Amino acid sequence: MIDKKNPTIVQMIAVLLIVAAVCSAGVAAVYAMTKDTIAETNAKKLQKSLSEVLPEYDKTDTLTIKTDDGNAFCYIAQKGGQTVGYAIKTSNMTGYNGLVEVLTGFDNDGKIINTSATVLNETPGLGQKAVEPKFKDQFKGFEPSKKTLKVKKDGGDVDAISAATITSRAYTLAVQQAFNALQKHLGNKVDTNSGATSSANKNADEREIENDK
Amino acid sequence: MDYVIIIISSIFVNNVVLAKFLGICPFMGVSNKVNTALGMSGAVAFVMVIATLVTFYIQKLLVSLGIDFMQTIAFILVIASLVQMVELVLKKVSPSLYQALGIFLPLITTNCTVLGVAIEVAGKATYRPAEAAVYALSNAIGYGLALTIFAGLREQLELSEVPEGMRGVPIAFITAGILAMAFMGFAGLA
Amino acid sequence: MSSKLSILTKGLIKENPALILILGMCPTLGVTSSAINGLGMGLATTFVILLSNVIISIIKNLIPDNVHIPAYIVVIASLVTILQQLMAAYLPALNESLGLFIPLIVVNCIVLGRAEAFASKNGVVDSALDGLGMGLGFTLALTVLGAIREVLGSGSIFNLKFYEGDGIIGFVLAPGAFLVLGYLVAVTKKLSKKLDKKEE
Incomplete structure (x- = not known):
C-alpha cells in the first residue's frame, strides 16, 4: 500500500495520474451526455431570438461578413426562395461589464425590424433594462439611413436608459455595427436604391464575403 | 483595441476588486498593513501576467483540439504550478517578503483574481497576446491599488472607535463599500 | 445522533462559511444582486462541496500527503466542470446570469477549506x-443577502415586483453589496454569540 508520509516519486506520480485520469473520464462522460442537450438549448435560444427579429421565414442561410470592427454573423431569412430579411449578430466590448452581443433584424429596405440581446451581462436594475420594451422598442422601425444610431447625449436619435448611458451606447453601437455590416453586404445600395436589393448586387459582393457554409 | 482604454477601464472603471468582486478573500486578509498589501499585489501581478499569457495559448490549444470544456481544469492546474514556482523563487530571492506574505502566497492559487482574469481573457476571442498581457497587468495594478488604499484606510481604522458589534470584519466591509462608491465615480471615464 | 445533527446544522449560523468564517466572498458579493441568483449560486456551490467532500473522504487514504492539494484541486475542478455542463444544458438562463462565477467555484476557499479541514x-x-x-x-x-439587495435596489423579491419604479440603485451596484454584507456579518456575529450563551 501507499506510504502516506514518505511516498516515493513513482507513487506520487502514479496517484496524481490516476486521479487525473479518473476525473477526466468523468468529465468527458458528462460532456458526452450533455453535449446534445446543450446544442439543442443553444439552437432553441437562437431560433427564439431569430423569430423575434425577423419576419416569418422558412429557412436561413448563414454567412460571415468581415467589417472594420470585427466579424458580423449574418442570417439571411428566406421564404419561398425570396429573401425576406437579414438578422445580423454583432458584438463589442464597450458594455459596463464588457461583452454586449445583439442580434439585429433588418427588412429588405435596411429598416430595423427588431433587436434582441443575445449576450448582455449588465447591472440588474440599470443596464440590464436594455432587454425591456421601453428601451428596445424604439429600434422597431428605426431607419438607420435616415436617423443616427447614437444616444441623444452623443447627438443621435436613441433614448438612453436613465443612469445607464454606457450600456445604451454599447447596445446602440452593436446595432450600428450590424447596419454597417448589412451595408457592406448589400454594397451600399440600401441608401440610394431603397428596396432594390437586386441579386446582381449581391453576387457582386459575394467575392468579398467568406461564406460560412 | 486601444491599450489606453484597456488600462484605464481595468484599473479604475471595472476595478477587479471593487466592481467585479474578485479576490476578496486576500483583500480582507492581507490588507491590514500597507507593506503586506504591496507585497501581495506584486506577487499577484507576477502570477497573473504569466498565467494569463500561458492560459491564452492553452485556450487556443484546447479549442483546436475541440476540448474547450476542459478549460477550468487546465487553467487551475497551470495557475497552481505557477504559484509553486513563484513561491520557490521568492523564498530564494527575498526571504523577508516570503515571511511577510506567509500563508497567503499558496493562497494565490485560490485567489479568484488570477483564474477569473484568465477565463475572461480566454473568452475575448479578438484579443492578441499583447492585449491579453496588458489586460492582465492593468487588472493586477487595479488590484494592487484597491488593496493598498484599503490597507491604508484600515491602518487608520484601528485607531478609531468603532461600536463593538461592528469591529473587525463588518466595518471593513462598510469601508470597502464606501471605497467602491468612490470608484464608481470613475465610470464617467469610459 | 445529536453529533451528526450538529455537524449538519453548525454551518447554518454558528460556523456559517460566508458570514462567520468570511470565506467564499467573491460569489457572495458578486452574484447576489437578486435573491434568485443568490439561491442558484448557493445550490451550485452546495453541489460541489457535497460531492467533493464525499469523494475526498473516500480517497483520502490513497493520496500521499505531499501531493494531496493538487489531487484535491483536480477532483474539485472536475466537479465544477461537470456542474458547468449540467447547468449549460438544463439551466441556461441561470448559467448565464451567474456567468464567470460558476467556474470560479473551483477557487472558492470554502470547497478546498472543507476538503482540507474536514473531509480529509x-x-x-x-x-x-x-x-x-x-x-x-x-x-x-x-x-x-440577495433578497435584501433586491428589495432595496429593485423593489422586488424573487423577481416579484411589489414596487413600481426604480429602487435605490446603489444597492444593486457594488457598494451596496459591501454595505449590506457588512451589516449582515455584524448581525450574524451577534446571533451566533447568543446561541453560544444558550448552549452554556
Missing part, C-alpha cells in the same frame, strides 16, 4: 453531512 480527516457520512450543512449555510447567506 472524517468518514464518508460525516463528510457528506458537513458538506451539505456548509453548502446550505452558504446558500442561506447568499439568498438573504
Whole structure:
C-alpha cells in the first residue's frame, strides 16, 4: 500500500495520474451526455431570438461578413426562395461589464425590424433594462439611413436608459455595427436604391464575403 | 483595441476588486498593513501576467483540439504550478517578503483574481497576446491599488472607535463599500 | 445522533462559511444582486462541496500527503466542470446570469477549506453531512443577502415586483453589496454569540 508520509516519486506520480485520469473520464462522460442537450438549448435560444427579429421565414442561410470592427454573423431569412430579411449578430466590448452581443433584424429596405440581446451581462436594475420594451422598442422601425444610431447625449436619435448611458451606447453601437455590416453586404445600395436589393448586387459582393457554409 | 482604454477601464472603471468582486478573500486578509498589501499585489501581478499569457495559448490549444470544456481544469492546474514556482523563487530571492506574505502566497492559487482574469481573457476571442498581457497587468495594478488604499484606510481604522458589534470584519466591509462608491465615480471615464 | 445533527446544522449560523468564517466572498458579493441568483449560486456551490467532500473522504487514504492539494484541486475542478455542463444544458438562463462565477467555484476557499479541514480527516457520512450543512449555510447567506439587495435596489423579491419604479440603485451596484454584507456579518456575529450563551 501507499506510504502516506514518505511516498516515493513513482507513487506520487502514479496517484496524481490516476486521479487525473479518473476525473477526466468523468468529465468527458458528462460532456458526452450533455453535449446534445446543450446544442439543442443553444439552437432553441437562437431560433427564439431569430423569430423575434425577423419576419416569418422558412429557412436561413448563414454567412460571415468581415467589417472594420470585427466579424458580423449574418442570417439571411428566406421564404419561398425570396429573401425576406437579414438578422445580423454583432458584438463589442464597450458594455459596463464588457461583452454586449445583439442580434439585429433588418427588412429588405435596411429598416430595423427588431433587436434582441443575445449576450448582455449588465447591472440588474440599470443596464440590464436594455432587454425591456421601453428601451428596445424604439429600434422597431428605426431607419438607420435616415436617423443616427447614437444616444441623444452623443447627438443621435436613441433614448438612453436613465443612469445607464454606457450600456445604451454599447447596445446602440452593436446595432450600428450590424447596419454597417448589412451595408457592406448589400454594397451600399440600401441608401440610394431603397428596396432594390437586386441579386446582381449581391453576387457582386459575394467575392468579398467568406461564406460560412 | 486601444491599450489606453484597456488600462484605464481595468484599473479604475471595472476595478477587479471593487466592481467585479474578485479576490476578496486576500483583500480582507492581507490588507491590514500597507507593506503586506504591496507585497501581495506584486506577487499577484507576477502570477497573473504569466498565467494569463500561458492560459491564452492553452485556450487556443484546447479549442483546436475541440476540448474547450476542459478549460477550468487546465487553467487551475497551470495557475497552481505557477504559484509553486513563484513561491520557490521568492523564498530564494527575498526571504523577508516570503515571511511577510506567509500563508497567503499558496493562497494565490485560490485567489479568484488570477483564474477569473484568465477565463475572461480566454473568452475575448479578438484579443492578441499583447492585449491579453496588458489586460492582465492593468487588472493586477487595479488590484494592487484597491488593496493598498484599503490597507491604508484600515491602518487608520484601528485607531478609531468603532461600536463593538461592528469591529473587525463588518466595518471593513462598510469601508470597502464606501471605497467602491468612490470608484464608481470613475465610470464617467469610459 | 445529536453529533451528526450538529455537524449538519453548525454551518447554518454558528460556523456559517460566508458570514462567520468570511470565506467564499467573491460569489457572495458578486452574484447576489437578486435573491434568485443568490439561491442558484448557493445550490451550485452546495453541489460541489457535497460531492467533493464525499469523494475526498473516500480517497483520502490513497493520496500521499505531499501531493494531496493538487489531487484535491483536480477532483474539485472536475466537479465544477461537470456542474458547468449540467447547468449549460438544463439551466441556461441561470448559467448565464451567474456567468464567470460558476467556474470560479473551483477557487472558492470554502470547497478546498472543507476538503482540507474536514473531509480529509472524517468518514464518508460525516463528510457528506458537513458538506451539505456548509453548502446550505452558504446558500442561506447568499439568498438573504440577495433578497435584501433586491428589495432595496429593485423593489422586488424573487423577481416579484411589489414596487413600481426604480429602487435605490446603489444597492444593486457594488457598494451596496459591501454595505449590506457588512451589516449582515455584524448581525450574524451577534446571533451566533447568543446561541453560544444558550448552549452554556
